[in-house]
Amino acid sequence: MSATNTRSARPSVSRRRLLRRLEPYLLLLPALVIVLAFFAYPVLKAVQLSFMHYVLFEPQNIAYSGFANFKALFADPVMPRILFNSLVWVVATVGLQFVLGFALALALNKKFRGKNGLQAVVFLPWAVSAFLIGMIFKWMFNQQNGLINHLLMGLGLIDRPVAFLAIPHTSIIPVIIAMIWYGVPFFGIMILAALQSVPHEIHEAADIDGAGRVRQLFQITIPYIKPTLVLTVLLRVIWVFNSADLIYIMTGGGPANTSDNLPSYIFNKVGYTTDFGQASALGVLMLVVLTLYTIVFLRITKYREAGEI
Amino acid sequence: MGNRRWLTGIAAVSLLSAALTACGGNGNSDSAASAGSSASAGSGGGKVKISYLDPLPSSERTAFMQDMIKKFEEQNPNITVEYMSVPWDEANKKWMTMGAAGILPDVISIDDTSLAGMASAGYIQSLQPFYDKWDQAANLTEAAKQARNKYKNEVYAIPDAFLLQxxxxxxxxxxxxxxxxxxxxxxxxxxxxxxxxxxxxxxxxxxxRGGANGIIRAMEYVMAATHSDSWFDKDGKSILYTPEGKAAFKKFYDLYLDGYSPKESVNxxxxxxxxxxxxxxxxxxxxxxxxxxxxxxxxxxxxxxxxxxxxxxxxxxxxFWGFTAAYAMSANTEHKDEAWKFIEFLSSPENNLAYSKANTSIPIYKENLKDPFFSTGPIAGYAGSMADSNIVFAGPPSYLTRLGEFTGTYAVQETQKYLTGNQDLDTTVKNLADWLTKEQTAYLQQNPQS
Incomplete structure (x- = not known):
């Protein structure tokens, strides 16, 4: 009796121990499954496809093709132009969004009458769909019926309407302007939230010590909110780099690809070629570029030491 | 410390998801949305459920098609039809991804440019056995008989109605x-x-039209000017190589270059x-x-x-006349007869007339063309061309599987370079002709009979 008792008790103890050891993993499992299914699997699949000849129109002809997709990407004669456009697109858009957003946040970080109403209005663009913004700006820049041509003519700056969206090499500028307008509120919201967390006492102490406004901005405010600044710039660069919608709507990348960035070019191309292999190669390349960018950016900005003053 | 790690985590996740949505956006993800339903064909009670995918949804058209489906279901109480739709701009991608995944609805409406690709990929099946037995086949117009609804000389779709320029x-x-x-x-x-x-x-x-598919309009003029019924000569060389072809190309694009069209129209x-x-x-x-x-x-x-x-x-x-929503049958349908019944119903002379009137498109039957609706007003501008016997089908070579890539991207880039003064006429014409000739040569090697 007693022998059987101890025999049955021993496994149950060890089983309980095992269960206890596994418990955290079991609790993590649902989250892990979601991450694996929706992040890891697509990434691995994209990597796999990038090494394959995979054209939907040729289902009989699907096979591994080594680095052919990557070679084709680099051999594309339009690629230098597209990469240059992507760089201009990201630097101009994020740079101006950041400066304007910062200014907006500083302006709104004061108490004045009607602040809430104004705040709601200036943050509105962020809530409008990109499609609508694209259509509105496209009409504003229209040669015949556009508001901007109308204003410029009225001011006497030009004597005949300009087809802004049809000028090679500069037709990306109206799109960048639309994109800046769209993204300023994002920086505004994020930076304003951070500004409101800066304790008043520090500014008061600085006032007493005789520090001027500019000095306070650069030596107190900016260092204090640096983590937010670094992170918002990091995220915006990634989003803007990946965004193609406004380009697609306003110029379709034209004329002759001079307003295409990397995603809009490949989106357009794959839509007609159904070459998923090449699209995946580009996706993998973008992932690598953005990962490198993230690492370098966080190093340079000393993100780990940020926020400690 | 913990706060910082959390932020880094957020950054990493956002980075991943942002990168993923950019590169995988038009991949498999969108096919899953409305596909699941087609597989669940009714098995109980002898009632058969088929599905239909409409690529041209609009409030009027959707209501019309659903009304048709209701009438069909009244006539065939043992069949139910599920209506699904996809916006036109997404349609081609959707067909291809659904075809690749084997979840194409039983009946789909498909345009003539995608037909060859879908048929050669084996996503849709030949309707020839049904067509041979179809009692209405003899009443079709010449335009309907000559329509590009065939692949390797077999009928793969019944045109809904025609559109022409x-x-x-x-x-x-x-x-x-x-x-x-x-x-x-x-x-x-x-x-x-x-x-x-x-x-x-x-x-x-x-x-x-300087943007996508503008080259098709230019080629129509080149064909008319060179009296050719194809983009190629007998040897499979592009007609753009000939001096007359090049001159016609130049004359057509001079419309833009000489300022007879708004500058913006390049896009x-x-x-x-x-x-x-x-x-x-x-x-x-x-x-x-x-x-x-x-x-x-x-x-x-x-x-x-x-x-x-x-x-x-x-x-x-x-x-060039063509169809945008011909009825085709999925290769993996389990209800061939029911699917054909539905196609036959939609294509009956009576329904075709109602459909053509509702969409202001040109019907597929000779008798329907005699309806007063098609001999008065703006529509007569189209019906008139189709009634004329001096008509040459001058369409693009839709049998080339990469035609969409040409008309949608390559030719757009090349002609826009020419129109904005960044590339001269000779280079542009040569590039276009080379691209087309290479594809045509490859096609002729694979399909020597045509």
Whole structure:
């Protein structure tokens, strides 16, 4: 009796121990499954496809093709132009969004009458769909019926309407302007939230010590909110780099690809070629570029030491 | 510390998801949305459930199709039809991804440009066995019999109705300039474009298509000018190589270069061309009949009309007619007979007439063309061309599986470089001709019989 008792008790103890050891993993499992299914699997699949000849129109002809997709990407004669456009697109858009957003946040970080109403209005663009913004700006820049041509003519700056969206090499500028307008509120919201967390006492102490406004901005405010600044710039660069919608709507990348960035070019191309292999190669390349960018950016900005003053 | 790690985590996750949505966006993800339902065909009670995918949803059309489905279900109580739709701009991708995944609905409406690709990939099946037994086949128009609904000489789809090009004209502008309100020949076309242009008033002759598929319009003129019924000569060489072909290409693009079309039209696609005409920027618009409804809604009566496409100097009309939503059957359907029954129902003379009227498109039956609806008003500008016997089918080589890539991207880049002065005529024409000839040669090697 007693022998059987101890025999049955021993496994149950060890089983309980095992269960206890596994418990955290079991609790993590649902989250892990979601991450694996929706992040890891697509990434691995994209990597796999990038090494394959995979054209939907040729289902009989699907096979591994080594680095052919990557070679084709680099051999594309339009690629230098597209990469240059992507760089201009990201630097101009994020740079101006950041400066304007910062200014907006500083302006709104004061108490004045009607602040809430104004705040709601200036943050509105962020809530409008990109499609609508694209259509509105496209009409504003229209040669015949556009508001901007109308204003410029009225001011006497030009004597005949300009087809802004049809000028090679500069037709990306109206799109960048639309994109800046769209993204300023994002920086505004994020930076304003951070500004409101800066304790008043520090500014008061600085006032007493005789520090001027500019000095306070650069030596107190900016260092204090640096983590937010670094992170918002990091995220915006990634989003803007990946965004193609406004380009697609306003110029379709034209004329002759001079307003295409990397995603809009490949989106357009794959839509007609159904070459998923090449699209995946580009996706993998973008992932690598953005990962490198993230690492370098966080190093340079000393993100780990940020926020400690 | 913990706070910082959390932020880094957020950054990493956002980075991943942002990168993923950019590169995988048009991949498999979108096919899953409405696909699941098609697989669950009704098995109980002998009731068969088939599904139908419509690529042209609009409030009017969807209501019309659902009304058709209701009538069909009344006549065939043992069959239910599930209506699904996908917006036109996404349709091609959707068909391909659903076909690749083996979840294509039983009946799909498909356009003639995608038909060859879908058939060669084995995503849709031959309707020849049904077509051979179909009692209405003899009543079809010549245009319907010659339609591009075949792959390797077998019928793969029954055309819903036809669309073809016609010329929308601003009759009031024509009156102002003392021009006759019609465009008989291509020479008249170029002459009118010049006379209607008045840049100081913001008026231009032509709604030019510099964006996607604009090359198809240019090639129509090149075919008419060179009296060719194909983009290629007998040896499979592009007609653009010939001096006449190149001259015609130049003449067509000179419409833009000489300023008879707005500067912005270098990027114009369907929407922009139509808007250009509706907003009074352009005097002539080359478009299909579905634009009539838009014009009726947005323009004053008596300021516009539709006239047939111009004739070439040999007295023939080189035109291209096609369908956008022919009924095809999925290769993996489990209910072939029911699916055919539905296709047959939609294609009956009575339903075809109602459908053509509702969509202002040209019916597939000879008898239906005699209906008064098609001999009066703007639609007569289209029906007139189709009734004429001096007609040459001058369509793009849709059997080339990479044609969409050519008309949608490659030719757009090349012609836009030419139109913006970044590439000369000889290089442009040679690049286009080389690309086409290479594809045609490969096709002829694989399909020697044609």
């Amino acid at each position: 016609g010329l929308f004209i601003r009759t009031d502008w024509f009156k102002e300039k003392g021009l006759p309100e019609k465009i008989d020949t291509w020479d008249d076309y170029f002459e009118d474009a010049k006379k209607l242009t008045d840049a100081s008033k913001g008026r231009y002759g032509i709604s030019f 114009w696609g369907f929407n922009e061309m139509v808007q250009g005409f509706m907003t009074g920027q352009t005097g002539i618009l080359n478009q299909t009949p579905e634009v009539i409804a838009v014009a009726q809604k947005n323009m004053q009566e008596g300021t516009w009309n539709v006239v047939p496409m111009p004739k070439s100097d040999d007295g023939k009309r080189y035109i």
